[in-house]
Amino acid sequence: MNFLIEAFQFIFDPANWGGSGGIGVRLVEHLWVSLLVVVIAAAIAIPVGFLIGHTGTGKSIAVIGSGGVRALPTLGLVTVIALSVGIGLTAPIIALVVLAIPSILAGAYSGFEAIDRRTIDAARAVGRTEWQIVTAVELPLGLPLLMGGLRSASLQVISTATLAAYVGGGGLGGFLFTGLRTNDYPQMLAGSILVIALALLSEGFFAILERVTVPAGVRAGLPTSVRARPSRSRATAA
Amino acid sequence: MIEFRSVTKKFPDGTVAVRDFDLVIPSRKTTVFVGSSGSGKTTLLRMINRMVDPTSGSISIDGEDTSTLEPVALRRRIGYVMQNSGLLPHFKVIENVATVPILNGVPRRRAHQEALTLLDTVGLDRSLADRYPSQLSGGQQQRVGVARGLAADPNILLMDEPFGAVDPIVRAELQVELIRLQRDLDKTVVFVTHDIDEAFLLGDQVVILETGGLIAQVGSPSEIMAAPTNEFVANFIGAERGKRALSIRSTGSGDILVDSSGRAAGILVAPTAPDAE
Ligand SMILES: Nc1ncnc2c1ncn2[C@@H]1O[C@H](COP(=O)(O)OP(=O)(O)O)[C@@H](O)[C@H]1O
Ligand SMILES: [Mg+2]
Numbered sequence: 001m002n003f004l005i006e007a008f009q010f011i012f013d014p015a016n017w018g019g020s021g022g023i024g025v026r027l028v029e030h031l032w033v034s035l036l037v038v039v040i041a042a043a044i045a046i047p048v049g050f051l052i053g054h055t056g057t058g059k060s061i062a063v064i065g066s067g068g069v070r071a072l073p074t075l076g077l078v079t080v081i082a083l084s085v086g087i088g089l090t091a092p093i094i095a096l097v098v099l100a101i102p103s104i105l106a107g108a109y110s111g112f113e114a115i116d117r118r119t120i121d122a123a124r125a126v127g128r129t130e131w132q133i134v135t136a137v138e139l140p141l142g143l144p145l146l147m148g149g150l151r152s153a154s155l156q157v158i159s160t161a162t163l164a165a166y167v168g169g170g171g172l173g174g175f176l177f178t179g180l181r182t183n184d185y186p187q188m189l190a191g192s193i194l195v196i197a198l199a200l201l202s203e204g205f206f207a208i209l210e211r212v213t214v215p216a217g218v219r220a221g222l223p224t225s226v227r228a229r230p231s232r233s234r235a236t237a238a
Numbered sequence: 239m240i241e242f243r244s245v246t247k248k249f250p251d252g253t254v255a256v257r258d259f260d261l262v263i264p265s266r267k268t269t270v271f272v273g274s275s276g277s278g279k280t281t282l283l284r285m286i287n288r289m290v291d292p293t294s295g296s297i298s299i300d301g302e303d304t305s306t307l308e309p310v311a312l313r314r315r316i317g318y319v320m321q322n323s324g325l326l327p328h329f330k331v332i333e334n335v336a337t338v339p340i341l342n343g344v345p346r347r348r349a350h351q352e353a354l355t356l357l358d359t360v361g362l363d364r365s366l367a368d369r370y371p372s373q374l375s376g377g378q379q380q381r382v383g384v385a386r387g388l389a390a391d392p393n394i395l396l397m398d399e400p401f402g403a404v405d406p407i408v409r410a411e412l413q414v415e416l417i418r419l420q421r422d423l424d425k426t427v428v429f430v431t432h433d434i435d436e437a438f439l440l441g442d443q444v445v446i447l448e449t450g451g452l453i454a455q456v457g458s459p460s461e462i463m464a465a466p467t468n469e470f471v472a473n474f475i476g477a478e479r480g481k482r483a484l485s486i487r488s489t490g491s492g493d494i495l496v497d498s499s500g501r502a503a504g505i506l507v508a509p510t511a512p513d514a515e
Contacts, residue, residue, distance in 0.1 A: 122324025125289050126338050126386065127314030140328050215328030221372025 006186035007193060021174060023194065030171035030198065033164055034157045037093055041100035041153060046146070049108020053142065054134055059109060066102035074099050074160050082167040092164035099160060100153040107149015111142025143213040151206030158199045162191070172198075239265050240286060240394070240426065245295035247281050247451075255281040256451030259295070264443065265393070268420055268427040272437035272474075273447030273454075279430040282451055283396050286428065287316045299394070314338055317387030317395040317425075321402045323379040325371040331357075331382050332367040338390040349389075356385040361415055377408035384416075388423070397429045401436070413439055434475050438463070446471055 010016055017023045052058045074095050082091035115138060123137045124130075165173030175191025178184065240263040247256040256278045263269045271279040284290040285297055288309040297304045304312060318324075325334045335353035340346060357364055360381040371379055380400055387395055401409040413436060420427060420440075431437055437444050438459040446454040446462070448470060455467045463482055466472040476482055484495040484503050495504045 118320070118322050118324060119326065121289075122318075122320060122322075123326065125284075125287065125313060125318045125320070125324070127310050127312075127341055129310050132341070137326060217326075217328040217330070217370030217372060220370045221327060 003185050003189050007189035010186050010190040011193065026170060026172050026174055027194065027198075030158070030161055030164075030173075030195070033089065033093065033096070033169065033171055034154065034161050034198075034202075037096040037100055037157050037161070038104075038150065038154050040093070041097045041157075042104050042150065044097070045101045045104035045149075046108050049105045049146075049149075050112065050134060050138070052105075053109035053112025054130070054138060056113075062105055062109065066105060069098055069102055072098070075163055075166070078163050078167060087168040089164065089169040091167050092161065092169045095163070096157050096160060100157050103153040103156065104146075104149045107146045107152075108142070110149075111145030112138045114145060115141045140215050141218070143215075144210050147206055147210040147213050151203065151210065154202045154206060155199055158202055159195060162195060239263065239300055240428070241298045242282075242285075243296050243298070245282075245285065245292045245297060247278075247285065247290060248293045254450060256285075256292075259451045259453070261445065261453070261456070263426065263428060265300075265426045266424050267442040268429060268440055269443040269445065270429045270431060270437040270441035271445050271447055272431055272434055272441075274432055274449075277447040277449050278451030279432075279447060280398055282447075283398055283428060283430050286394070286396060287313045287318060289313070314342055314390060315392050315394075317390070317392040319380075319383045319387040319395065319397045319400045321399040323371065323383035325379060325382055325386070327371055329370075330367065331362075331369050331371065331374070334371065334382060335385045335389055337386060342390060353385070353389060356389055357382075359388065359419070360385045375408075376404045377412065380404060380412060381415075384419075388419075388425075393426055395425045395427045397427065399430055399432070402431070402433075409436075416440060438475075446474055 011023065019025070048062075052062055077095040077098065078091050081094050085091055085094075119141075120133060120137060123133050128136065161171050162173030162176055164171045165177050172191050172194050175187050175194070179186075179188030179191065242259050242261045242263075245256060245259040246254065248254045259278075259282065271282055273279055281290055285292050286299075286304070288304055288307070291305070325331075326337075329337070332350055332353050335356055336344075336346070336349035339349040339352065344352075354364055354367060357367060362378060362381050362385070366374065366378065366382075371382065374382065380403075383400065387397070401412045404412065416427075417440065427440075429437075429440055431440075437446075441459060443456065444459055444462055445456050448454050454474070455462055455471045462471065462475060466475060481497055483498045485498075486493050486506060487496045493506055494502050495506055497503045
């Protein structure tokens, strides 16, 4: 309990916010690395996932590949890559991109897969090109699940980005590694709390995105729709 | 005119859905493919707009071999209506109806204007234009599907069990409307159903199919009813069970028609001109 109070004292002490190793800089570093990683991973995984979802082929390769990648210990990966590319941000960024790809990939293709085959068949039968099917039908209807994939990828990346500090890449992990070396548990705890806070912010952000990307017509069909409400109120009145 | 010439469709898994099929579908008439599930009706229909390509044989529209036509362009000039309406759930009714004209490059405003007129045509209130499909009843969704099929003013309208999923009362309503529409619009309609009564009601030409797209009989409803070519057809149209063999019976309150098992099937009235309302 004492550690926890001291940890919060560490966080709220203005003296700890300034400077190159301060909370402010490290927060920004951490966020920046996480954002960069998710953007790079998305740029790779989304087109591939859409292709898999649209054509329905290559899914088994993606599943096996993702399983393999998920089994890799990220710390080991960071170390191995750092040995060849050197100390700095490159190694953790590559390792985190590898970590983030499976979730985004799965979100992208499962969003397409979840669409009623008859809807897509009809879109083709009235004369849409394959590209128009992707952009006008599959993309808008698959967006919420893609957001779900981005959500879990971001969560993983934010929590694992603490490893960047291990190879001199900065970020909130610095408090953990410094604390560990100097037996400064409040500082370690403070670092963890800040990482958790970022993770929660990211969760909240994507939870909102997952909701707002559900197309209006689909939301209208859900049990909470305008049409379903009267029958429910009637049921409660009875 | 749509012509099938020795058309065979074998799917990759080895299923031969249609074997050596020949048929001429006359323009501006309704041709109905009727047969039990799996007889190849949908496959035949979808070969017309190249949603399915034949393994061998050819299909031509007004003398033009469809295999030489670009599938996307072909589909945009053929209306297609399917059982589950096939509407996009995230498009409003008006946007669904205006889909094909917009794909064809008609300006959005004009396409929407014309789509409103089409809602009138299929008997839907214009106030539904801004609803989403999930906010409509099954029957209303089917009407929207028909409106979308008509939107590009195609010469050919393909309908795959369009009224199969609505309740009998709504189905009867939709059937009557389709007959009215066909009289006004004069399209070449190719209609698929497994319901022989629906086939006889709507079809100028009825094609009775057996498994493998085998034609059991082709003819007008009256030709088929009067002279089923074989036992399969007789069975299929219900002649065997005496459902269509009606006779007059006098009752205290007047003459009625009864089927072979004695159930009342209708009354006898003086013939009316087909166009009289
Ligand atoms: N894409 C497909 N792949 C394999 N077999 C198919 C496919 N589509 C239809 N079939 C088979 O072809 C036969 C005819 O199907 P279909 O044309 O859908 O019949 P219907 O519309 O009369 O019920 C059935 O045996 C069906 O299982
Ligand atoms: Mg069918």
